[in-house]
Amino acid sequence: MVGTMLTVYAATIDLNRYFSGLNIIVALVIATCKASLVVLFFMHGKYSPKRTQLVIVCSVFWLAIMLFMTMSDYLTRPWS
Amino acid sequence: MHRTGELYGQFETMEQQREAASLGMWVFLVTEVLFFGGMFMTYTLNRSTYPDIFGEASRSINLTLGAINTVVLIGSSLTMAMAVWASQVGKKQLVTIFLISTLVLGSVFLAIKAVEYHEKFVEHHVPGFNFSFEPGASIATNAHAQLFFSLYFAMTGLHALHMIIGAGLLLWLIKQSMRGRFTPQYNTPVELVGLYWHFVDIVWIFLFPLLYLIDRH
Numbered sequence: 001m002v003g004t005m006l007t008v009y010a011a012t013i014d015l016n017r018y019f020s021g022l023n024i025i026v027a028l029v030i031a032t033c034k035a036s037l038v039v040l041f042f043m044h045g046k047y048s049p050k051r052t053q054l055v056i057v058c059s060v061f062w063l064a065i066m067l068f069m070t071m072s073d074y075l076t077r078p079w080s
Numbered sequence: 081m082h083r084t085g086e087l088y089g090q091f092e093t094m095e096q097q098r099e100a101a102s103l104g105m106w107v108f109l110v111t112e113v114l115f116f117g118g119m120f121m122t123y124t125l126n127r128s129t130y131p132d133i134f135g136e137a138s139r140s141i142n143l144t145l146g147a148i149n150t151v152v153l154i155g156s157s158l159t160m161a162m163a164v165w166a167s168q169v170g171k172k173q174l175v176t177i178f179l180i181s182t183l184v185l186g187s188v189f190l191a192i193k194a195v196e197y198h199e200k201f202v203e204h205h206v207p208g209f210n211f212s213f214e215p216g217a218s219i220a221t222n223a224h225a226q227l228f229f230s231l232y233f234a235m236t237g238l239h240a241l242h243m244i245i246g247a248g249l250l251l252w253l254i255k256q257s258m259r260g261r262f263t264p265q266y267n268t269p270v271e272l273v274g275l276y277w278h279f280v281d282i283v284w285i286f287l288f289p290l291l292y293l294i295d296r297h
Binding site for chain 2: 055071
């Protein structure tokens with residue numbers, strides 16, 4: 001885990017301006033990988049019963065709904 | 081409250097009882113995900129509206145301290161995971177040692193966070209009276225920078241509050257563990273506090289790149 005932390009550090013400091021927004025994408029992909037590792041191994045998500053895994057996936061799914069719906073509203077408001 | 085790990089009437093096996101407990105903790109963590117989710121939502125929206133000011137404001141935060149804190153917190157998650165493992169295999173002394181190291185690392189995190197907050201107070205970067213992002217910044221710049229710092233303090237503050245609650249839970253666990261309460265048959269409290277602690281770690285894993293690492297090049 002400490003190793004992944006260091007990759008985050010290196011990856012985000014570098015110039016990542018091949019197209020705009022690449023920086024944040026790289027940062028979030030690394031963060032998601034780290035979070036997944038924590039859930040799968042530290043929190044035993046990999047060895048949990050199916051029911052528990054369903055609950056874990058649900059939390060991410062609901063969060064995605066909230067982010068997706070709200071942003072698709074705000075980003076399509078030509079009048080504001 | 082049952083302490084010795086006997087089977088409750090509504091469960092058929094110990095295994096089922098354990099699974100029910102961890103499922104319940106996970107359901108609580110889902111509500112926590114959505115609790116923090118509202119803040120991440122606000123952040124996403126404001127950052128997409130004022131990308132440049134957010135970048136500038138983010139660069140004023142102390143990256144070194146933030147990165148050290150990330151390592152400290154992931155380290156504390158590791159010791160917490162070791163405590164859960166030790167309690168499952170019945171190494172009673174190791175449980176106490178790992179719980180104490182988790183508490184120490186968590187306290188180090190909070191101490192570093194306090195230093196960072198202090199810096200922000202000195203720089204007049206705390207939203208409210210006397211806020212001034214840069215000398216001579218326009219009213220709009222100041223207002224939008226204030227938005228960033230409001231989110232910064234709300235999100236890290238809520239995270240720190242979770243850490244303090246976690247530290248309280250750890251103290252309680254350490255006390256129980258010193259009495260030798262946790263055995264391979266009964267270690268649910270260690271496991272559930274572990275889940276909570278890892279969740280708080282995950283929140284920070286996302287807070288760190290989002291708050292500290294905007295346009296750092």
